[in-house]
Amino acid sequence: MLTFTIRRLILAIPTLLFISLVIFLLLELAPGDPMAQVPLTVPPEVKEKMRLALGLGEPGYIRFYKWLVQFFWVEPQVLFDHMFGTTFSEGKLRIISWQHRGPVMDVVVERLPQTLWVVGMSYIVGILIALPIGIYSAYKQYSIFDQAGTFITMIGYSIPPFFTGPLVIVIFSVNLGWFPFIYDTTHEVVDWDSFVYQLRQMIMPVMVLALQTTAQISRYMRASMLDNLNQDYVRTARAKGLSERVVVMVHVLRNSMIPVVTVIALGLPAIFGGAIITEQVFSVNGIGAQLIGAIQANDLPTVQTLTFMFAFLIVFFNLIADVLYGILDPRIRYD
Amino acid sequence: MTDTTNTEPSTPPRSQWYDVWHQFKAHKGALLGGIVFLVIVFGVFIGPLLWPYDATYIDIRSRNQGPSLAHPFGTDQLGRDLLARMMAGGQTSIAVGLTAMLLALGLGSFVGIIAGFFKKLDGPLMRLTDLFLALPILPLLLVMMMLFREPLSAAVGPERGIFILIVIAIGITSWMPTARIVRGDVLALKEREFVLAARSIGTSNKNMITRHILPNVLSPIMVSATLGIANAIITESALSFLGLGFPPDFPTWGRLLNDAVQYLQDYPERVFWPGLAISLTVLSVNYLGDGLRDALDPRIRGR
Numbered sequence: 001m002l003t004f005t006i007r008r009l010i011l012a013i014p015t016l017l018f019i020s021l022v023i024f025l026l027l028e029l030a031p032g033d034p035m036a037q038v039p040l041t042v043p044p045e046v047k048e049k050m051r052l053a054l055g056l057g058e059p060g061y062i063r064f065y066k067w068l069v070q071f072f073w074v075e076p077q078v079l080f081d082h083m084f085g086t087t088f089s090e091g092k093l094r095i096i097s098w099q100h101r102g103p104v105m106d107v108v109v110e111r112l113p114q115t116l117w118v119v120g121m122s123y124i125v126g127i128l129i130a131l132p133i134g135i136y137s138a139y140k141q142y143s144i145f146d147q148a149g150t151f152i153t154m155i156g157y158s159i160p161p162f163f164t165g166p167l168v169i170v171i172f173s174v175n176l177g178w179f180p181f182i183y184d185t186t187h188e189v190v191d192w193d194s195f196v197y198q199l200r201q202m203i204m205p206v207m208v209l210a211l212q213t214t215a216q217i218s219r220y221m222r223a224s225m226l227d228n229l230n231q232d233y234v235r236t237a238r239a240k241g242l243s244e245r246v247v248v249m250v251h252v253l254r255n256s257m258i259p260v261v262t263v264i265a266l267g268l269p270a271i272f273g274g275a276i277i278t279e280q281v282f283s284v285n286g287i288g289a290q291l292i293g294a295i296q297a298n299d300l301p302t303v304q305t306l307t308f309m310f311a312f313l314i315v316f317f318n319l320i321a322d323v324l325y326g327i328l329d330p331r332i333r334y335d
Numbered sequence: 336m337t338d339t340t341n342t343e344p345s346t347p348p349r350s351q352w353y354d355v356w357h358q359f360k361a362h363k364g365a366l367l368g369g370i371v372f373l374v375i376v377f378g379v380f381i382g383p384l385l386w387p388y389d390a391t392y393i394d395i396r397s398r399n400q401g402p403s404l405a406h407p408f409g410t411d412q413l414g415r416d417l418l419a420r421m422m423a424g425g426q427t428s429i430a431v432g433l434t435a436m437l438l439a440l441g442l443g444s445f446v447g448i449i450a451g452f453f454k455k456l457d458g459p460l461m462r463l464t465d466l467f468l469a470l471p472i473l474p475l476l477l478v479m480m481m482l483f484r485e486p487l488s489a490a491v492g493p494e495r496g497i498f499i500l501i502v503i504a505i506g507i508t509s510w511m512p513t514a515r516i517v518r519g520d521v522l523a524l525k526e527r528e529f530v531l532a533a534r535s536i537g538t539s540n541k542n543m544i545t546r547h548i549l550p551n552v553l554s555p556i557m558v559s560a561t562l563g564i565a566n567a568i569i570t571e572s573a574l575s576f577l578g579l580g581f582p583p584d585f586p587t588w589g590r591l592l593n594d595a596v597q598y599l600q601d602y603p604e605r606v607f608w609p610g611l612a613i614s615l616t617v618l619s620v621n622y623l624g625d626g627l628r629d630a631l632d633p634r635i636r637g638r
Binding site: 015018019022023026027154155157158159160162163166167169170174175181269273274276277280281291292295296298303306307310311313314315318 | 465469577579589592613617
């Protein structure tokens with residue numbers, strides 16, 4: 001199992017390098033000019049100096065190498081220093097945003113909690129709703145509950161979050177006035193009332209994101225349960241006289257969870273991607289909103305770093321899914 | 336002498352496609368999905384010929400109207416008829432969906448067949464597919480839109496430039512599932528006797544692929560096609576919704592939804608139609624794909 005994990009870890013490194021190269025080349029080959037916004041009255045030699053100040057003078061491969069060093073070596077040092085009060089990173093150049101004139105990571109650290117709160121909550125809520133639906137509709141296959149559940153998950157699968165978002169805003173904010181329209185990121189939880197307010201403003205974004213998660217995971221759960229319910233070991237368990245509850249909830253469920261757990265791990269990065277849209281709809285000031293802002297401001301270092309962070313998440317959770325599969329299902333382990 | 340009339344089958348012989356159609360008909364959701372999709376497609380392409388208003392005609396005196404007989408969906412902030420805009424937007428959205436799907440399907444089938452058929456290329460091509468699967472699609476699409484929209488717009492005109500850009504961007508980021516499925520099927524097909532038989536009479540690789548492999552992997556390709564349309568329509572709408580798709584005066588469903596969200600507080604009902612159109616199209620296409628999957632699978636067919 002250890003060699004399996006290590007092999008996967010080693011495979012992840014070229015993948016990440018390839019992705020960072022793709023992102024870098026995409027930004028490099030793009031015909032856009034970062035100096036395009038500078039007024040025409042600025043003389044060309046000053047423009048050239050501004051270019052050099054942004055670090056654009058050097059050839060591409062040196063800038064790529066520098067970015068890699070900054071991302072994988074300097075930024076972790078900054079984090080380490082911040083946690084333990086050491087001074088490893090002193091005087092080293094960090095990835096600087098063109099938009100804020102400050103380190104990109106500082107902004108990311110400010111914004112990440114909003115995204116994590118909304119995305120994390122919605123994922124947990126989605127899973128908690130999806131699993132019982134999947135289990136019950138597989139157990140009562142072709143019943144009315146199953147038909148309705150399949151239909152609803154199909155709808156959840158098909159309706160994009162940029163429609164459900166405005167729709168729930170119209171229903172619950174405009175017409176009913178239950179929940180606040182815009183997510184207030186400066187809000188701090190200090191007492192019961194502010195906690196209730198936080199809960200109320202989180203309900204709608206969480207609901208929208210959770211619908212997507214629920215639709216996907218309950219489909220997988222149902223299919224996986226159906227695969228297992230007709231197996232011989234289930235008949236054996238029933239023949240031994242185990243109660244129906246134990247048969248379904250212990251024997252079948254545990255075996256059905258194997259593929260579902262990996263789907264849950266694989267789906268998490270996609271949810272971060274989906275959060276870009278949901279954050280836009282509800283004005284949540286998270287990293288998705290930061291990416292959109294950076295794209296509109298032509299802030300290439302931020303775009304590069306954020307896109308790579310999304311890629312990192314995908315590779316990381318793929319790795320986790322692979323390892324989990326190996327742990328849960330001994331048949332998969334081929335070391 | 337035996338009576339030859341008795342040995343004739345009582346029912347006329349049925350072709351494979353008749354069987355597929357028969358099974359497809361039995362799936363009520365798929366049939367309904369197919370009908371709804373066809374109605375939407377015909378509606379957006381033939382509707383503008385029958386409807387008196389133009390999608391870009393500005394009538395500032397009748398702006399922000401609610402639904403009425405003259406304007407069933409109402410008018411927008413510049414007095415443009417929303418039904419006409421919905422139909423014009425639908426043309427673009429569906430055209431983008433179909434073209435991007437064809438591109439992704441072509442790429443995916445090509446990579447899948449080549450990887451499955453030639454053992455030497457299997458490893459590298461599948462690693463490439465894995466790498467593409469690890470790319471963060473939505474952020475990358477946004478970056479591509481940001482970087483290439485202006486040069487392309489300048490080169491071939493704003494609308495066509497964005498159209499080409501969106502189609503290519505969606506196409507090259509969504510071929511991977513098709514490639515994987517097709518490769519798996521090709522690998523299984525290669526072990527079958529008819530391939531061995533064809534090989535033994537000296538069929539060339541090119542003929543082998545076009546005559547024997549391709550027709551047999553057509554069903555997974557068709558199922559991916561339907562799912563690809565749904566995916567492309569959603570992606571295009573998402574890009575337009577985020578303001579990085581088509582230019583503002585050019586209607587697509589995602590763009591109309593984005594415009595409507597800005598007037599959410601005053602005219603909340605405007606959000607409804609473009610959103611419904613996107614969702615209904617995607618839902619019908621998904622059901623169509625579900626039904627096709629069942630109908631084209633000979634193990635399920637006839638049950």
